[in-house]
Each structure stands twice: as structure tokens, then as C-alpha cells.
Amino acid sequence: MKRILLSRPMPPATIRAAEALFEVEIRNSIKPMTPAEIRSGLAVFDGMMLTLGDVVTAEALQDFGRPRCKMLANFGVGYNHIDTEACRAHGVTVSNTPGAVTDATADVALTLILMTCRRAGEAERLVRSGKWEGWHPTQMLGTHVSGRKLGVIGMGRIGQAVAQRCHFGFGMEVGYFNRSAKDLALPAQRFDSLTDMAGWADVLVVAVPASDETHHLVDAAVLGAMQPHGVLVNIARGDIVEEAALIAALQSGQIGGVGLDVYEFEPKVPAALIAQENAVLLPHLGTAALDIREDMGAMAVENLRAHFAGEAVPNQVN
Incomplete structure (x- = not known):
């Protein structure tokens, strides 16, 4: 079973959906991942569900030829915190959650x-x-x-x-x-x-x-x-x-x-x-409604599922 990291506490429905498919670890912090945590995640997990502030740079990837982590499912439509070109060069697929937001x-x-x-x-x-x-x-x-x-x-x-x-x-x-x-x-x-x-x-x-x-x-x-x-x-x-x-x-x-x-x-x-x-x-309330966040989580989990099933990722961005 693939190991997946959820970078923040997520809605219960998102956690249940992920746990039905993967071995899930939930990072118990509301703050963005540090550069060290990003590097560790790339080495330890098969995929990660990241979100705003979890910065993945070319520098973070430079220590890897092909990291163990092959999929970054962004929880959100904006993904400017992820260097998608660097991810592509290192064999990492990136997706987002458009439409739901x-x-x-x-x-x-x-x-x-x-x-x-x-x-x-x-x-x-x-x-x-x-x-x-x-x-x-x-x-x-x-x-x-x-x-x-x-x-x-x-x-x-x-x-x-x-x-x-x-x-x-x-x-x-x-x-x-x-x-x-x-x-x-x-x-x-x-x-x-x-x-x-x-x-x-x-x-x-x-x-x-x-x-x-x-x-x-x-x-x-x-x-x-x-x-x-x-x-x-x-x-x-x-x-x-x-x-x-x-x-x-x-x-x-x-x-x-x-x-x-x-x-x-x-x-x-x-x-x-x-x-x-x-x-x-306002404190970044754009998608702050439970049903919207659950829809975003469902999309992110589906992107992960499709990737590891060898199918086309519905919302791939790189």
C-alpha cells in the first residue's frame, strides 16, 4: 500500500477517503512544511497532499534523481508554491483542485x-x-x-x-x-x-x-x-x-x-x-466552507488514486 502524507489536518471526509486507499500519515500542524520536512517527505512518502505555503523548490529536489515521492496532490487551485517544472524534471506529477473552489x-x-x-x-x-x-x-x-x-x-x-x-x-x-x-x-x-x-x-x-x-x-x-x-x-x-x-x-x-x-x-x-x-x-477565507473543503479533498484524493492506478490524473498541472 502506498504511503501518503497529508501536510495539514484535513476535513474528516478527506482523511477517510485517503485512508480507504493508502497508508496515511497526517502532519499535526497548521503551519506550512519546512524545507527540511519537504525534503524528508520527498524521500519517505510515495505521495503527498500539500497545500498553500508548502513550498517545493528546485533546490529541494536537487538532492534527488527520482525521489520516492512521485505525486504531489495540491489541496487548492493555486500551486505557485510548487516548482512544477522542477517536479517534472524529477519525475514528480503535480495536480490541483480547480472547479471546487x-x-x-x-x-x-x-x-x-x-x-x-x-x-x-x-x-x-x-x-x-x-x-x-x-x-x-x-x-x-x-x-x-x-x-x-x-x-x-x-x-x-x-x-x-x-x-x-x-x-x-x-x-x-x-x-x-x-x-x-x-x-x-x-x-x-x-x-x-x-x-x-x-x-x-x-x-x-x-x-x-x-x-x-x-x-x-x-x-x-x-x-x-x-x-x-x-x-x-x-x-x-x-x-x-x-x-x-x-x-x-x-x-x-x-x-x-x-x-x-x-x-x-x-x-x-x-x-x-x-x-x-x-x-x-480577511484571513484567506476564499474556500472556508466545510462542503467546499470536502470537495477539494475528494478531488485531491482522486488525483492520487488515479496516479497510483496508472490512469490519467484528472487535474494534472505539469
């Missing part, structure tokens, strides 16, 4: 849009502080979302799900920045320039995968092109947004607000960002 992540994007535009985080802090003095006509005036312009960076599954919710739910006009044109189920304008779209949009949502090409895609120039009331939302990966430039834009009033579920140096969140009242900050 789409609706849940899009829902969190809507949560952040509404919370940021309507100042909900700031408002809740006011009530909890005991300093609220009652309703009045100019109390905490925010931005009305309905009928506004939405700019989506990356019109993949999640980007399209966000656009559909915003257009059909709130009557928002949709624009998008993407490498290629998309055949969409809603009217949308494609922009060739990200700065042009940033200047056009009232709300800018980052939904593009993380890669070398998208690192700091949203930089000082993009933030500088946004309207003073413009809101930025990131539900993709933290390093797509240049965090220092974002903090500067918030401090100077260059943009109206930001809603973040991810951070450039996660889980570290700069004190300067926390200090901004117009920043809504």
Missing part, C-alpha cells in the same frame, strides 16, 4: 466588494467600540455598488463567476483584462491595457493566477490610474499586488479602499495596512 471564492469577492464599498468593517468596529451615537443622514457614507463598473483582472473560472454575480446581481457594467478574449455569458468589454481598465473601473478585482508574469501586476502605476473612490479587491494571490505601493496609495487617499483575502507575505500583514480604516482584511 470557484463559487466559494467568488462569494468572498462579493463579500469584500460590499464590505469595502459600504464600509462594513469600519462600521462594525464603531458599534463594537460603544461609540456609536445613532443614525444620522451623513453617517458613514460609502459607495453604492449597484450600477457601478467592475474591472476583472483574469477572466478564468473565478473571474467569470465574480462577473456574473456583479452583473446579474447588481447590474454592474463589466470590463476585463485577460491574455485572450473570452466567450462570456454576459456583456463585457475587454481592455488591452490594465491601467486603462483601472481608470475606468469603480471596483477592480484581482482573479488571475499567480506566476512570474503576474508578480506585482498591480503596481504603483495601476493603483495610480484608479479613481479616488476606486476599490481594489484581491482574492487570488497576495504577491500579484505590490503591497508597499498599495499601502502608499491608501495612506495618500489615492484610492478609496481595499478588500483583501490574501497578502504578499502571508500570514504577515503589515501594521501600516492594519491601521487603514478603509482596508477590509
Whole structure:
């Protein structure tokens, strides 16, 4: 029976599914694996179910010709923490869990849009502080979302799900920045320039995968092109947004607000960002619903099963 490591405590249904097929060891920590643990795992286990922060680099693999570990099933859609090219060179298959996360992540994007535009985080802090003095006509005036312009960076599954919710739910006009044109189920304008779209949009949502090409895609120039009331939302990966430039834009009033579920140096969140009242900050809740996490686990286990059965891996990425 193949030996599989689960790098974090997983939902009970995921553990049961894995144990029905494999000899399973569960790493009893919620923190990412250390480089030493990654190297040990590559040598000791036949496969590993990894997740966000479990970094597999070319350096970690360089001590191996072909490691014992032949399969890395990523628990999550984003896999920029795994060097897929290095894995391929060392005979290691990598998979992810697309599809299962789409609706849940899009829902969190809507949560952040509404919370940021309507100042909900700031408002809740006011009530909890005991300093609220009652309703009045100019109390905490925010931005009305309905009928506004939405700019989506990356019109993949999640980007399209966000656009559909915003257009059909709130009557928002949709624009998008993407490498290629998309055949969409809603009217949308494609922009060739990200700065042009940033200047056009009232709300800018980052939904593009993380890669070398998208690192700091949203930089000082993009933030500088946004309207003073413009809101930025990131539900993709933290390093797509240049965090220092974002903090500067918030401090100077260059943009109206930001809603973040991810951070450039996660889980570290700069004190300067926390200090901004117009920043809504969530602890990476994109897929934080039990049924979604169970679906992700089922996909990851199926990817492992297929690999060791000699079948095509449904969600192979390398």
C-alpha cells in the first residue's frame, strides 16, 4: 500500500477517503512544511497532499534523481508554491483542485466588494467600540455598488463567476483584462491595457493566477490610474499586488479602499495596512466552507488514486 502524507489536518471526509486507499500519515500542524520536512517527505512518502505555503523548490529536489515521492496532490487551485517544472524534471506529477473552489471564492469577492464599498468593517468596529451615537443622514457614507463598473483582472473560472454575480446581481457594467478574449455569458468589454481598465473601473478585482508574469501586476502605476473612490479587491494571490505601493496609495487617499483575502507575505500583514480604516482584511477565507473543503479533498484524493492506478490524473498541472 502506498504511503501518503497529508501536510495539514484535513476535513474528516478527506482523511477517510485517503485512508480507504493508502497508508496515511497526517502532519499535526497548521503551519506550512519546512524545507527540511519537504525534503524528508520527498524521500519517505510515495505521495503527498500539500497545500498553500508548502513550498517545493528546485533546490529541494536537487538532492534527488527520482525521489520516492512521485505525486504531489495540491489541496487548492493555486500551486505557485510548487516548482512544477522542477517536479517534472524529477519525475514528480503535480495536480490541483480547480472547479471546487470557484463559487466559494467568488462569494468572498462579493463579500469584500460590499464590505469595502459600504464600509462594513469600519462600521462594525464603531458599534463594537460603544461609540456609536445613532443614525444620522451623513453617517458613514460609502459607495453604492449597484450600477457601478467592475474591472476583472483574469477572466478564468473565478473571474467569470465574480462577473456574473456583479452583473446579474447588481447590474454592474463589466470590463476585463485577460491574455485572450473570452466567450462570456454576459456583456463585457475587454481592455488591452490594465491601467486603462483601472481608470475606468469603480471596483477592480484581482482573479488571475499567480506566476512570474503576474508578480506585482498591480503596481504603483495601476493603483495610480484608479479613481479616488476606486476599490481594489484581491482574492487570488497576495504577491500579484505590490503591497508597499498599495499601502502608499491608501495612506495618500489615492484610492478609496481595499478588500483583501490574501497578502504578499502571508500570514504577515503589515501594521501600516492594519491601521487603514478603509482596508477590509480577511484571513484567506476564499474556500472556508466545510462542503467546499470536502470537495477539494475528494478531488485531491482522486488525483492520487488515479496516479497510483496508472490512469490519467484528472487535474494534472505539469
